[in-house]
Amino acid sequence: MYVIGTGPGDPRHLTLFARNVLASAEVVFGYGPYLDRIASLLGSAEVRPSRMTREVERVTRAVETALSGRVTAIVSGGDPGIYAMAGLVFEVCKQRKITTVAAGTEAAAADALPVAVIPGVPALSAGAARLGAPLMHDFAAISLSDLLTPWETIEKRIEAAAEADFVIVLYNPKSKRRSWQLHAACTLIARHRSPETPVGIVANAMRENETVTLTSLQELPDAPVDMQTTVFIGNSGSFQLDGFLVTPRGYGNKYDLGE
Amino acid sequence: MYVIGTGPGDPRHLTLFARNVLASAEVVFGYGPYLDRIASLLGSAEVRPSRMTREVERVTRAVETALSGRVTAIVSGGDPGIYAMAGLVFEVCKQRKITTVAAGTEAAAADALPVAVIPGVPALSAGAARLGAPLMHDFAAISLSDLLTPWETIEKRIEAAAEADFVIVLYNPKSKRRSWQLHAACTLIARHRSPETPVGIVANAMRENETVTLTSLQELPDAPVDMQTTVFIGNSGSFQLDGFLVTPRGYGNKYDLGE
Numbered sequence: 001m002y003v004i005g006t007g008p009g010d011p012r013h014l015t016l017f018a019r020n021v022l023a024s025a026e027v028v029f030g031y032g033p034y035l036d037r038i039a040s041l042l043g044s045a046e047v048r049p050s051r052m053t054r055e056v057e058r059v060t061r062a063v064e065t066a067l068s069g070r071v072t073a074i075v076s077g078g079d080p081g082i083y084a085m086a087g088l089v090f091e092v093c094k095q096r097k098i099t100t101v102a103a104g105t106e107a108a109a110a111d112a113l114p115v116a117v118i119p120g121v122p123a124l125s126a127g128a129a130r131l132g133a134p135l136m137h138d139f140a141a142i143s144l145s146d147l148l149t150p151w152e153t154i155e156k157r158i159e160a161a162a163e164a165d166f167v168i169v170l171y172n173p174k175s176k177r178r179s180w181q182l183h184a185a186c187t188l189i190a191r192h193r194s195p196e197t198p199v200g201i202v203a204n205a206m207r208e209n210e211t212v213t214l215t216s217l218q219e220l221p222d223a224p225v226d227m228q229t230t231v232f233i234g235n236s237g238s239f240q241l242d243g244f245l246v247t248p249r250g251y252g253n254k255y256d257l258g259e
Numbered sequence: 260m261y262v263i264g265t266g267p268g269d270p271r272h273l274t275l276f277a278r279n280v281l282a283s284a285e286v287v288f289g290y291g292p293y294l295d296r297i298a299s300l301l302g303s304a305e306v307r308p309s310r311m312t313r314e315v316e317r318v319t320r321a322v323e324t325a326l327s328g329r330v331t332a333i334v335s336g337g338d339p340g341i342y343a344m345a346g347l348v349f350e351v352c353k354q355r356k357i358t359t360v361a362a363g364t365e366a367a368a369a370d371a372l373p374v375a376v377i378p379g380v381p382a383l384s385a386g387a388a389r390l391g392a393p394l395m396h397d398f399a400a401i402s403l404s405d406l407l408t409p410w411e412t413i414e415k416r417i418e419a420a421a422e423a424d425f426v427i428v429l430y431n432p433k434s435k436r437r438s439w440q441l442h443a444a445c446t447l448i449a450r451h452r453s454p455e456t457p458v459g460i461v462a463n464a465m466r467e468n469e470t471v472t473l474t475s476l477q478e479l480p481d482a483p484v485d486m487q488t489t490v491f492i493g494n495s496g497s498f499q500l501d502g503f504l505v506t507p508r509g510y511g512n513k514y515d516l517g518e
Contacts, residue, residue: 005384007274015380016278017271079380081387083508087395090505100501102389102471112501117388121274121338121378125264128340129376130361136346137408138416140399140425148509149396153424157397160423164416166399212361242359242371246349249342250407 001066001113002073002103003089005080005120009037009207013126018118022073029062030075037207038075045073059088063098066113079122083143083171086117124169127202127230130212132244134200134232139167144174144181151181158185162192167238167247170231182231183221189233190217200232200245201225214240260325260372261332261362262348264339264379268296268466272385277377281332288321289334296466297334304332318347322357325372338381342402342430345376383428386461386489389471391503393459393491398426403433403440410440417444421451426497426506429490441490442480448492449476459491459504460484473499 002021007013014022022028023043028035032049035042050058059074066072076084093100093113103116128135140161146154161168168189173182189197195218203211203226215223217233225231238247261280266272273281281287282302287294291308294301309317318333325331335343352359352372362375387394399420405413420427427448432441448456454477462470462485474482476492484490497506 010276012276012279013274013378015266015272015274017269019275020271079384079387081384081392082394083396086388087392087505087508090392090500090503091507094500094505100503102502115391115503117391119272119380119384119388121380122384125338125340125378125381128338129345129378132374132376133340133346133349135341137342138399138401138413140397140420142397154397157423157425160419160425161399164419165412166416166419241349241353243361244349244359244374246346246353248350249346 001063001089001115002118003080003086003115004073004075004118005084005122006034006038006075006077007121008123008126008205009077011038011041013121013206014038014041015118015120018120021118024071025073026070027065028073028075029058031077034075034077055085055088056092059085059092063089063092063113067098076120077123078126079120080117081119082122082124082141089115123171123205123230126205127200127232130202130205130210131200131232132241132246134167134234134238134245134247135169136247136249137167137235137237139169141169141171143171144185145172145178146181155184155188158188159191162189165235167235168233170233172227173229173231174225175227182225186217186221193217193236197236198234198238198240198245201229202232203229205230214243214245260322260348260374261377262339262345262374263332263334263377264343264381265293265297265334265336266380267382267385267464268336270297270300272380272465273297273300274377274379277379280377283330284332285329286324287332287334288317290336293334293336314344314347315351318344318351322348322351322355322372326357335379336382337385338379339376340378341381341383341400348374382430382464382489385464386459386491389461389464389469390459390491391500391505393426393493393497393504393506394428395506395508396426396494396496398428400428400430402430403444404431404437405440414443414447417447418450421448424494426494427492429492431486432488432490433484434486441484445476445480452476452492452495456495457493457497457499457504460488461491462488464489473502473504
């Protein structure tokens with residue numbers, strides 16, 4: 001059972017390792033549009049696309065297929081280990097009392113399901129690359145989706161990250177049905193950080209319809225943001241430079257950058 | 260000027276895009292051992308290795324080489340955008356009043372230095388993949404190196420992340436000259452999290468001499484940790500399963516995992 005990250009979307013941003021595994025898989029599961037983007041890499045695999053809201057069903061079927069003895073891959077956009085499918089594979093196996101084992105160590109447990117997570121370039125890396133260098137110092141990744149997490153928990157994390165001067169990366173900042181959370185997050189962060197704090201917004205990083213926007217914390221609530229967007233809020237030292245967003249790696253100037 | 264992430268080390272974990280850029284570069288700068296690992300990908304480039312502590316000098320020479328008109332790449336292990344070389348390129352350009360521009364938009368600024376950051380699989384993704392799925396929920400990345408950051412700032416971030424129940428990823432947890440910080444971090448985190456909190460330790464993820472260790476917060480200070488290690492401290496919901504470290508994606512059970 002392989003859990004594979006396809007990176008930002010363009011097949012050129014998959015790793016060679018992920019490409020090789022996809023080419024050798026017998027059955028590949030995933031969200032339809034993600035599978036479409038990597039169709040050229042799928043070899044002769046049976047392709048099993050599913051809809052966005054069907055994650056549990058998708059993972060359950062993938063696990064069952066893998067247990068039947070076929071080489072099975074389930075793909076995630078970005079990195080499968082960050083807010084993605086890897087966890088659900090283990091949660092489903094736990095619930096169904098299926099023993100898992102790290103792939104490559106099968107000999108130790110003959111009847112266990114071998115699982116390998118193959119990392120990909122996460123959305124936070126693809127977005128950061130387009131912005132320049134916002135993640136040069138400590139950062140916190142926070143999802144604004146309150147479908148599975150109480151808003152009070154999310155709120156507490158936003159405030160803690162803002163107060164401790166983390167660069168903040170917002171996943172799932174807004175959807176058609178969730179529109180007030182981004183505004184609420186900005187209000188919380190503004191208690192601890194200047195309204196001029198630089199902010200970078202990247203939609204569809206490294207694929208079709210990519211947009212990169214630089215703005216400020218005070219302008220963020222009205223900026224163009226949707227589910228395809230990752231938002232980067234600078235720390236107190238972050239600055240804009242020639243259209244890039246940069247967080248310096250040091251506080252103070254312990255290193256000499258030359259004249 | 261390309262700033263390229265080589266991922267965890269094994270050339271199979273580079274993206275095709277990064278491989279293509281490396282193959283076409285005329286001059287490649289980087290830390291010697293990182294360049295050795297990807298030697299097979301460097302085509303006919305002039306290779307300019309440097310020592311670990313020479314980052315500013317390395318970046319300055321790379322910028323000067325790029326300005327001279329040669330296709331120049333500087334490589335980082337992991338992702339160049341996370342605690343790595345991308346930021347220093349912009350800091351050096353700012354200090355030296357060199358205008359930068361996103362590569363591909365050169366036409367807009369004829370005398371500016373075009374810069375492209377090419378993301379790679381970061382250490383936190385490679386380590387998480389080996390552990391299973393520790394980063395399924397909000398997480399904070401914190402470097403324990405106090406060479407460029409006051410310990411008071413680091414301390415404040417550790418405590419904020421612990422209190423707000425972030426999964427915590429520790430970069431640079433320990434070196435030969437810095438040995439007390441990991442112990443201090445554990446003491447701070449233990450104020451807010453159970454001593455049995457599961458912890459994953461990954462050294463040399465996805466390259467030679469890889470080791471994966473599962474332990475607990477109370478055992479972490481005495482665990483085998485060095486500069487090649489990334490440490491993952493679970494949140495209050497994280498659990499061990501068959502040798503994996505898993506953070507559930509939801510709080511409560513809003514989704515049905517089947518019987």
